[in-house]
Every structure is written in structure tokens, then in C-alpha cells.
Amino acid sequence: xxxxxxxxxxxxxxxxxxxxxxxxxxxxxxxxxxxxxxxxxxxxxxxxxxxxxxxxxxxxxxxxxxxxxxxxxxxxxxxxxxxxxxxxxxxxxxxxxxxxxxxxxxxxxxxxxxxxxxxxxxxxxxxxxxxxxxxxxxxxxxxxxxxxxxxxxxxxxxxxxxxxxxxxxxxxxxxxxxxxxxxxxxxxxxxxxxxxxxxxxxxxxxxxxxxxxxxxxxxxxxxxxxxxxxxxxxxxxxxxxxxxxxxxxxxxxxxxxxxxxxxxxxxxxxxxxxxxxxxxxxxxxxxxxxxxxxxxxxxxxxxxxxxxxxxxxxxxxxxxxxxxxxxxxxxxxxxxxxxxxxxxxxxxxxxxxxxxxxxxxxxxxxxxxxxxxxxxxxxxxxxxxxxxxxxxxxxxxxxxxxxxxxxxxxxxxxxxxxxxxxxxxxxxxxxxxxxxxxxxxxxxxxxxxxxxxxxxxxxxxxxxxxxxxxxxxxxxxxxxxxxxxxxxxxxxxxxxxxxxxxxxxxxxxxxxxxxxxxxxxxxxxxxxxxxxxxxxxxxxxxxxxxxxxxxxxxxxxxxxxxxxxxxxxxxxxxxxxxxxxxxxxxxxxxxxxxxxxxxxxxxxxxxxxxxxxxxxxxxxxxxxxxxxxxxxxxxxxxxxxxxxxxxxxxxxxxxxxxxxxxxxxxxxxxxxxxxxxxxxxxxxxxxxxxxxxxxxxxxxxxxxxxxxxxxxxxxxxxxxxxxxxxxxxxxxxxxxxxxxxxxxxxxxxxxxxxxxxxxxxxxxxxxxxxxxxxxxxxxxxxxxxxxxxxxxxxxxxxxxxxxxxxxxxxxxxxxxxxxxxxxxxxxxxxxxxxxxxxxxxxxx
Numbered sequence: 001x002x003x004x005x006x007x008x009x010x011x012x013x014x015x016x017x018x019x020x021x022x023x024x025x026x027x028x029x030x031x032x033x034x035x036x037x038x039x040x041x042x043x044x045x046x047x048x049x050x051x052x053x054x055x056x057x058x059x060x061x062x063x064x065x066x067x068x069x070x071x072x073x074x075x076x077x078x079x080x081x082x083x084x085x086x087x088x089x090x091x092x093x094x095x096x097x098x099x100x101x102x103x104x105x106x107x108x109x110x111x112x113x114x115x116x117x118x119x120x121x122x123x124x125x126x127x128x129x130x131x132x133x134x135x136x137x138x139x140x141x142x143x144x145x146x147x148x149x150x151x152x153x154x155x156x157x158x159x160x161x162x163x164x165x166x167x168x169x170x171x172x173x174x175x176x177x178x179x180x181x182x183x184x185x186x187x188x189x190x191x192x193x194x195x196x197x198x199x200x201x202x203x204x205x206x207x208x209x210x211x212x213x214x215x216x217x218x219x220x221x222x223x224x225x226x227x228x229x230x231x232x233x234x235x236x237x238x239x240x241x242x243x244x245x246x247x248x249x250x251x252x253x254x255x256x257x258x259x260x261x262x263x264x265x266x267x268x269x270x271x272x273x274x275x276x277x278x279x280x281x282x283x284x285x286x287x288x289x290x291x292x293x294x295x296x297x298x299x300x301x302x303x304x305x306x307x308x309x310x311x312x313x314x315x316x317x318x319x320x321x322x323x324x325x326x327x328x329x330x331x332x333x334x335x336x337x338x339x340x341x342x343x344x345x346x347x348x349x350x351x352x353x354x355x356x357x358x359x360x361x362x363x364x365x366x367x368x369x370x371x372x373x374x375x376x377x378x379x380x381x382x383x384x385x386x387x388x389x390x391x392x393x394x395x396x397x398x399x400x401x402x403x404x405x406x407x408x409x410x411x412x413x414x415x416x417x418x419x420x421x422x423x424x425x426x427x428x429x430x431x432x433x434x435x436x437x438x439x440x441x442x443x444x445x446x447x448x449x450x451x452x453x454x455x456x457x458x459x460x461x462x463x464x465x466x467x468x469x470x471x472x473x474x475x476x477x478x479x480x481x482x483x484x485x486x487x488x489x490x491x492x493x494x495x496x497x498x499x500x501x502x503x504x505x506x507x508x509x510x511x512x513x514x515x516x517x518x519x520x521x522x523x524x525x526x527x528x529x530x531x532x533x534x535x536x537x538x539x540x541x542x543x544x545x546x547x548x549x550x551x552x553x554x555x556x557x558x559x560x561x562x563x564x565x566x567x568x569x570x571x572x573x574x575x576x577x578x579x580x581x582x583x584x585x586x587x588x589x590x591x592x593x594x595x596x597x598x599x600x601x602x603x604x605x606x607x608x609x610x611x612x613x614x615x616x617x618x619x620x621x622x623x624x625x626x627x628x629x630x631x632x633x634x635x636x637x638x639x640x641x642x643x644x645x646x647x648x649x650x651x652x653x654x655x656x657x658x659x660x661x662x663x664x665x666x667x668x669x670x671x672x673x674x675x676x677x678x679x680x681x682x683x684x685x686x687x688x689x690x691x692x693x694x695x696x697x698x699x700x701x702x703x704x705x706x707x708x709x710x711x712x713x714x715x716x717x718x719x720x721x722x723x724x725x726x727x728x729x730x731x732x733x734x735x736x737x738x739x740x741x742x743x744x745x746x747x748x749x750x751x752x753x754x755x756x757x758x759x760x761x762x763x764x765x766x767x768x769x770x771x772x773x774x775x776x777x778x779x780x781x782x783x784x785x786x787x788x789x790x791x792x793x794x795x796x797x798x799x800x801x802x803x804x805x806x807x808x809x810x811x812x813x814x815x816x817x818x819x820x821x822x823x824x825x826x827x828x829x830x831x832x833x834x835x836x837x838x839x840x841x842x843x844x
Contacts, residue, residue, distance in 0.1 A: 033422055035456060035470035036520065036588045037510070044471060045507045050086045051499035052077070052093070057170070058495040061484040062124040062132070067149075070484070070493060071132065072500055073121030075170075078134065080152055083486050086493070086502045091152030096121065098139035106139040109191070111169070116140060120170040123185075125178045133178055135166040140191065142166040164189050164199050164209070173222040175244065178202075179269065186222045186244050196220050198244060198267070198282070208273050211281050215355070216405050220248040220263075224307035228315055228341065237380035240269040243344070245290075245322065247304035252353060252362035252406065262290040262304040262324060264344055264411060268377035268390075275391045277398035283390040286375040288347040288407040292324045292337035292418055301326045301335040301418070310432045310444065316342065319414075321446065323427045334427035336420040336448065336465075337413035348375070350409040364408040370394070374401035420458065420465045426451035429483040431492070433505065435523045438535065438550040443523045445505070447492055449473075449480025455494065455503075459523060461553060468522050473501045490524070490536060508532040514560035516587055518551055519636055526550040527560070557639050565642060569629070573649045574622055582617040582646050584632035593617075594633040594640055624650050 050072070051058070060073030063083070069090055072079040076097040080090040098106075098119040106117035116139075123135035127146060134154070135144040142162030146155045167174045167187045176185035182203030189197040196217040199209040210216050226243045243266045250261045265287035273280045293300040301324030308321045318341040326333050352374075354365040372382050374397050378389060387393055413419075429449040434442050446465075448456040453474035458467045473480065473494050482495035490505040506524035509532065511517035517525055517532035526535050527549035538548065549559040574580050584593050595602040595610075595617050602610055602617070609626065611618040619626055627650040633640035 033420070033467070034589050035467040036590050037469040038589060039469055039471045039507075039510070041472040041475045043510075044473075044503065045509065046504050048085060048087050048502040049499050050079070050081060050502075052079075056497055057120060057481075058497070058500045059120075059481040060122050060124050061482045061493055061495050061500070062126075063484045063486060063493070064126065065486060065488055068489075069149075070500075071124050072495065073124045073134065073136075075121075076119045076136075078121055078124070078147065078154070080149075081500070083489055083491065086500055094147065094152060094154050096134075096136060096154055098136075098141075102139040102141055105141070109140065111140055116169055118170075119143075122170070122174060123166060123176055125176075127178055127181065133183065135162050137166070137168060137170055138162070140168045142168055164197055165201065168193065173220070173246070175222040175225040175246075177225050177227055177242070179227050179240075179242065184225065184227075184242050184267075186220075186225060186246070194219075196222075198265070198285070200267075205272060206280055208271060208280055208282055210285055211278070211402060213402075214251055215403070216285065216287075218249045218251055220246040221304065222246040223304045224309075226307075226309040226311075226318075226320070228309075228311070228318060230315060232315060237383070239377035239379070241266050241377070242269065243309075243320075245304060245307040245320070247302060250289075251355075254361070260302050262292065262302055262322070263287050264290050264320075264339075266344075266348065270378055270389070272390050274393060274395075274398040277395050278402055281402075283393060283398055283401055284375050284377055285401075285405055286348050286407060287405055288344070289410050290322065290337075290339065291410045291412055292322065292335055294418070294421075295416060299326070301333075301337070305334075305427060306429045308430045308432050310434065312434070320344075321419075321430055321432050323430050323448070324418075325426060331423060332426050334422045334425055335418040336427065336430065336446065337418050339411060339413055344411050347407050347409040347411045350407055352404040353406040353408045354404055362406075365404060370397045370400050372397055374398070374404065415463050419460065419463075420446075420467075426479075427456075428479050428481065429494075431483045431485045433485055433487060435535075437523045437552050438526055438548060439552070441552070443552060445523060447483060447485065449483055449494060451479045453478050453480060453496065455480065455492075459521060459552065461521070466521050468520055471503065473503070474498070490534075504534075506534055508534050513641075514549060515557045515639065515641060518549055518557050518559060519555050519588065519639075521552050521555050523550075523552050555637050557637070567642060567645050569645045569647050571647045571649070573651060576623055576650050576652055578622055579618065579620045580622060580648070582619070582630055582632065582648075583644070584615055584617065584634070585643050586615060587634040587641055587643070588636060591634040591636040591641075594635045596631045596633070598628045599631075619648075622648075622650055626650060 052074075055074050055077050057075040058072055062071040062073070063069075064071065065083075068083040070081045070083050070086060072081060076095065078094040078096060082088045082090060096119055098117070103113065103117045107113045111117055116137075119136040119138045121134055121136045123133070123144075125133055127133040130149060132147040132149055133144065134147050135142060142165070143159050144162045144165055145159040147153070148155065165176070165183060165185045165187065168191055172188050172193055174185070174187040176183060176187070178184075180203065182200055182205065184198075184200050186198045187196070189195040195212065196219070197209050197212075198217070199207065201207045222244065224245045226245075227240065228243065229240050230238050231240050243264060245262075245264055247260055247262045249259055253259070253261075265285060267282050268284040271282055271284045274283050290304075291300070292302075303325040305323040305325055307323070309318065310321065311318050320339045320341070322337050322339065324335045324337060326335070352365040352369070353362050355362050372385065372387060372393060376382075378387060382388070427448050428451050431447050433445050433447070435445055436442055444460045446456075446458045446460070448458065450456065453472065453476070455471045455473050456467055457469050457471070458465050474496055476498070478496045478498060480494050480496060484493045484495075485491070485505075486493075492503055492505060494501045494503075506522055508517065508522070508525035511520055511525065511532040514527045514529075514532075517527040520532075524534050524536070525532050526538065528538070529549075535548075535550075551559060572580070584595070586593060593612060593614060595612055597605060602612060609620050609622070611620070617630065617632070627648050630646040630648060631642060632644040632646075634643045635641070
């Protein structure tokens with residue numbers, strides 16, 4: 001156990017030594033490994049997303065800049081999206097799924113029916129102006145076919161066997177491209193994934209492929225390919241070439257040394273294979289090792305992840321950007337290395353490696369090289385000697401080429417070191433754009449995807465890298481599996497398992513000040529004296545020398561005009577003996593905090609109570625000597641920017657602190673209370689007005705009925721008895737001798753055909769009116785009525801207890817006997833028989 005602990009401890013020390021040495025080296029080299037800005041998923045601007053329900057793996061992106069269409073290959077589906085707005089489909093989705101029987105066969109062969117046994121579209125390229133060439137895994141039985149871009153339909157009848165052209169499974173490596181109607185592919189050639197091949201098919205040439213030898217390809221992992229037109233303006237009559245990038249298990253090293261290395265291989269476009277030797281095989285296949293390492297520490301990045309080819313107007317300026325990965329202990333480290341095409345060409349023109357049987361190891365070949373040179377393309381020198389095609393090359397040249405595909409020289413990166421090294425980050429994909437800045441210089445901007453779904457945007461400034469920002473593309477953690485850029489529209493597209501994301505190259509509006517805009521060192525952004533904006537959005541009337549500010553090289557903020565300090569002082573009161581945090585918001589991740597106390601730099605104050613943290617100042621065990629003014633600065637590139645001002649008062653007890661705080665906040669609290677009380681009063685006034693109105697309406701209503709008909713009222717004096725409607729029923733009063741006496745009372749006739757007879761208002765025998773408390777002119781307790789009570793619902797028990805000023809409104813009925821009137825007559829006659837009957841109680 002002690003020995004194991006000692007071994008573990010020594011490994012830990014070695015690991016720490018390697019990491020610390022690496023970090024010291026990167027810091028000494030001035031590499032910017034920290035992104036200046038961090039933009040979360042929710043803070044992304046102008047972002048657009050595309051996905052469909054139950055469709056996954058949006059990993060194949062093909063951009064057609066001429067047609068402004070982004071083609072997306074997913075699991076069993078192909079989409080055509082608008083470049084400027086990927087949320088809109090140009091054509092209806094192509095569904096290309098594997099048949100059920102193919103999926104069943106896939107499962108029977110031991111593959112996973114949840115991941116493997118689908119059709120993953122992993123290749124989409126323009127075959128010509130009218131068709132795309134598409135390939136899918138087809139449930140571990142790869143197929144390729146053509147898509148008509150005019151009506152966006154898939155040609156099922158022209159489906160081809162994809163063996164050798166395309167991988168069997170979604171996780172197997174593959175790269176390919178179409179050049180003049182010929183498909184160059186590098187993939188695994190069998191179901192088990194143990195045999196690899198670089199193949200050319202379609203087109204006019206014979207099918208040509210690599211030799212099945214470990215010295216040619218040994219368990220490769222293909223990451224990319226590139227077509228370089230080296231015949232253009234060539235003085236030697238050179239041929240165009242196709243380059244392939246991969247990592248593989250090395251054959252040239254001992255088993256105790258490195259096993260996996262990064263490679264670049266190339267073939268010539270006009271290669272037709274040999275006549276007898278290397279028939280239908282590449283005669284120009286050569287490969288060399290790509291080195292990406294920190295030479296001082298012998299740290300080598302051999303796991304090739306991705307590559308991007310940046311081709312300028314002159315192919316001789318072509319550069320390749322590669323992503324590599326290494327691991328020490330449990331820490332992942334990624335690196336970005338840059339290679340020039342002339343350095344790769346130089347390695348292919350150099351000495352060969354060979355396997356020495358006696359020593360049983362690989363070494364540099366020191367013998368005579370046959371002529372014409374093995375592995376070379378057919379050029380003017382060959383044609384002068386009668387060799388117009390590879391079919392005419394001599395056997396000794398072809399035999400040497402077969403046994404010596406590996407070059408001895410290593411391809412070194414630019415400046416012999418990585419551009420960028422990142423610890424605890426897995427870089428997955430990379431694309432590069434070349435942009436012209438205000439000063440007329442061109443800068444390469446790198447967009448690098450990570451395994452956690454982030455995007456790093458970095459700019460090359462000389463031999464150094466500056467990471468402008470990191471963007472969280474996806475809310476859920478998932479790798480960025482593909483990247484594409486539209487240089488015309490300045491848009492970037494990222495594909496993942498769940499969706500495709502579209503974002504602009506730059507969001508300059510997030511830089512709110514001139515200093516922040518210039519310190520970003522973003523070639524796409526300039527300050528226009530008013531705002532930070534994209535350089536391609538500037539109007540043509542702008543004077544670039546006078547009206548805009550940008551300094552990618554040095555981030556000189558002196559270009560900005562100084563603004564007056566308009567920050568308000570924050571007053572704080574604290575009890576002695578307690579701790580307090582004073583926050584300080586930094587302008588970027590590269591800024592450092594700087595604090596002053598009474599205009600004196602706190603870094604020069606020898607007080608153990610002060611602890612300057614990254615985003616705050618901690619003052620512990622506050623004493624009276626700590627009272628005063630504090631200023632917080634965000635310092636970047638030695639330029640301080642005032643971010644906060646505090647006035648700290650220290651009191652001896654809590655009561656004084658509360659009084660001080662109350663004195664500071666009294667005025668604000670008073671106004672707050674006044675505002676709240678005002679709102680309450682307004683609400684109460686509204687309630688009172690509402691209740692008063694309701695009460696008034698209730699007082700005006702004495703008869704509530706189901707009908708809502710308006711009824712006019714007329715005194716009966718104006719209507720002769722003979723004019724009353726036919727069928728009117730009367731109820732005689734006990735104080736009257738006959739029905740005719742009713743007409744002497746001040747009754748009221750309503751326009752709806754009813755009659756009200758009001759007791760207490762009838763004329764007496766002597767012509768005088770009885771005394772009462774009612775009004776003389778109106779109906780007591782009854783304004784102009786608005787409703788009519790149905791006689792059938794009249795309760796006679798209520799009549800008995802009615803007040804003498806009450807009344808009953810009788811609805812004029814039809815001819816015949818009114819049951820209600822008859823019943824009322826009977827009740828009144830019964831009342832007449834009672835000796836103590838009150839006449840008023842039976843009045844109607």
C-alpha cells in the first residue's frame with residue numbers, strides 16, 4: 001500500500017509539474033487562454049434555431065452561398081433552410097428512413113436499435129448545378145443517391161451501394177468531397193470497421209483506392225479533406241491535389257513510444273493507377289506526420305479532432321487550422337495548430353521512410369530514389385520524358401511508391417508551436433473567416449466549438465491568439481458537432497444532436513462604451529462616437545479615419561474621448577466589529593479590480609482587514625479607521641474604469657446605525673408612505689361613490705319584477721270609465737257601497753293595461769280627504785314604476801299586513817272570470833263578517 005501511495009504521489013507530482021510548466025509557458029508566451037467576455041444562452045442576440053419533433057442529429061451542414069440555402073442532413077431527414085433565417089424551410093422536408101427489414105437485420109447483427117439502426121445522413125454535397133449527392137448509414141448498410149435541388153426530391157431509383165464510399169455506422173469516421181463529378185472519400189470499408197480506404201469513384205476515371213497495407217493506413221480516424229487547385233498558374237505543369245487529414249496508429253515507432261499520431265496524406269487528381277504494379281491503386285499516395293506540440297516540454301497533441309482549410313485567392317497562401325487533443329491524468333487539454341501548404345509540400349518533396357528488416361525498425365531511406373520520383377504528380381518534366389499518365393510510369397517507380405508511402409520529415413506548425421492551448425476544454429469543430437479591419441490589415445477570426453456546447457471566438461494577432469468571447473449556443477450541454485459559415489451574410493451555423501443554431505459573426509451592441517468596444521479587439525466591431533457597430537453595417541459616407549475607432553493590434557483606448565464621472569456615491573453605515581462586502585462589477589473576464597481608499601491605492605495599504613476579491617472588497621472586523629470613501633476600478637490593459645463609489649460610516653452600536661440609516665432613508669420613506677396613502681384614499685373614494693350610486697338606485701325601485709318593460713302612468717281622472725280596456729277586473733273596497741264609487745278615488749291607469757287603486761286616497765262621503773302622511777300628488781312609496789308584478793304571484797297574507805298607504809296593481813285580464821279577483825272577493829266578504837275587522841286592512 002505504501003508503494004502504491006508513493007507511485008500515486010509521484011504521478012500526481014509529475015502531473016502538477018507538467019500542468020504548471022505548461023501554464024507558465026503559455027503565460028510567458030502571452031497566449032490569451034481566457035475569453036474576454038462570457039455570453040450565456042439567454043443573453044445571445046439575433047439567434048435563430050431550427051429543429052423538428054422526433055428528429056435528431058443535425059450534424060451534416062452544406063452551405064450553398066450562390067443559392068443562399070443551408071442543407072442539413074439529420075437522422076432520416078434532409079432539410080433546405082434559408083441562410084438568413086433558418087427557421088424557414090425553402091422546400092418540404094425529405095424523409096429518408098431505412099426500411100423496417102433493414103433495421104431488423106441491423107439488430108440481428110448485434111447493433112443498437114436505439115442508436116445504430118437508423119439512416120444517418122452524413123454526407124451532402126453539390127454534385128452539379130441541379131443535384132446534390134447524399135449518403136446515409138441506412139441501418140449499417142450504407143446507401144448513396146441524388147437529390148434534385150429544383151423540386152427537392154430524392155431519387156430512390158438511383159440509389160447506390162455505399163460500401164467503400166461511406167461508413168456503416170454513425171460514430172465511424174469519414175470525410176469526402178466531390179471534385180468535377182468525382183467522389184473522393186476516406187472511410188472504413190467493412191462492417192466491423194477494421195479496414196480503411198481512400199477511394200475515388202464516379203466520374204470518368206477508373207475506381208482508384210489505397211493499398212490494403214498497414215504502412216498505408218493503420219486504423220485511421222479521418223477528420224477532414226481539402227481540394228487545392230495547384231495546377232493554377234503552375235510553372236511546372238503541376239496537378240491539382242486532394243489532401244486528407246487523420247490520426248492513426250503509428251507503425252514507425254516502438255511499442256513503448258507514441259502509438260497514435262496525426263497525419264496528412266495527398267493524392268493527385270489525375271492519378272489513374274499503374275499498368276501492372278498498383279493497378280487501380282493510387283500511385284501518388286504519400287503521407288507525413290503533422291506535429292502539434294510544445295517543444296520545450298515535449299508535450300505532443302496527437303489526437304486529431306477537426307481541420308479547416310482557409311483558401312485565399314492565391315492557393316499558395318492556403319493554411320490549415322487543426323484541432324488536437326491530449327490528456328494528462330484526468331485533465332483534457334486541447335490545442336489549435338496552424339499549417340502552411342508550402343510546409344506540407346516541402347515534407348512530400350523530402351526524404352522517405354523505410355522499414356529495415358535487419359533492424360526491424362523504421363528509419364530514413366538513404367538509398368537512390370528512382371526516376372521519375374515516386375509519388376509525384378505528372379508534370380511537364382514527366383511529359384518531356386514520355387510519361388503523360390501514371391499508367392506509363394515504370395515498375396521500379398511504382399514498386400518504390402508502394403513500399404514507401406511515409407515521409408521522414410515532420411510538418412511543423414507555424415512558429416513551431418500551437419496557436420492556442422486550453423485546459424479542461426474539449427475543442428470539437430473549427431471554422432475560420434478572414435476579415436479586413438479599419439487599418440487595412442487582414443485578421444483571421446477562429447470560431448471553435450466545444451464538447452459542452454460553447455463557441456469560442458478568437459482572433460489571430462500576429463503569432464498570438466486573443467479570445468474575444470465565449471458563447472453558450474445550447475441550453476443543454478451537448479457537443480458542437482458541425483460548423484459552417486456564410487462569408488457573404490456574416491453568419492455562423494452550428495449543428496448538434498438536438499438542433500441547428502444561427503448567430504451573426506459579431507454582436508457589437510453589447511459593448512456599451514467606447515473603451516469596451518476597442519478593448520474587445522473584435523475586427524468586426526468599430527466605435528462610431530455614438531455606439532459600437534459592425535464594420536460591414538457602416539454607411540458609405542463615414543470617414544473611416546475620423547469617424548470610427550478600432551485598434552485590433554494594441555487596443556488603444558486613448559482613441560476614446562474621456563467622459564465625466566456621473567456615478568452616484570452610495571452611502572453605507574455599519575456597526576464596528578462586523579464584516580462588509582463592497583461589490584465591484586468588472587468590465588470583462590480579463591479585467592482586474594483596483595480599489596482606492598481616500599484616494600489611496602488599497603494595494604499599498606498594509607491592513608490585514610482588507611481582502612481584495614475578484615468581484616468585491618471584503619472588509620473584516622470593521623473599525624473606525626475604515627470609515628471613508630472607497631472607489632472600485634475595473635482595470636484592463638492598464639486602463640482603469642470607475643465602476644463604483646462608496647461612502648462608509650462606522651458607528652459604535654447598532655442603535656446609532658439604525659438612526660443613521662433612518663436619517664438617510666427618512667425622506668424616501670415619507671414619500672413612499674404618502675404615495676401609498678394616496679392610492680388607498682383614491683380606492684376608498686371610488687368605493688363610496690359606487691355604494692352611494694347603488695343605494696340611490698335601490699331607493700328608486702320599490703317594485704322588482706322579472707319583466708323590464710317601461711310603463712307610463714296616467715291619472716284615471718283623464719280617462720272615462722267607458723274608455724277603459726275591455727276585461728278590466730275591479731275589487732270593491734269594504735268602505736264603498738258599490739263598484740261605481742271606485743271611480744271617485746284618485747286611481748292610476750298604466751299604459752300596459754293595468755290599474756292601481758290606492759287606499760287612503762279615496763274621497764270620503766263628504767268629499768274630504770282623510771288625513772295621511774303620504775304625499776298629496778304622488779303615489780306614496782312608488783316612483784314611476786318600471787316593472788309589473790304578476791298577480792298570480794301575489795301573496796294575500798301580505799295584503800293583510802299591508803300599510804294603509806300600500807297599493808295593489810291589477811293587470812287587466814282577458815274576458816271571463818279572473819280567478820285571482822274571485823278569490824280576493826271571497827276573502828273580503830269574510831272580512832265583513834268579522835265584528836272587529838279593520839276596514840283599512842282590507843282596502844285595495
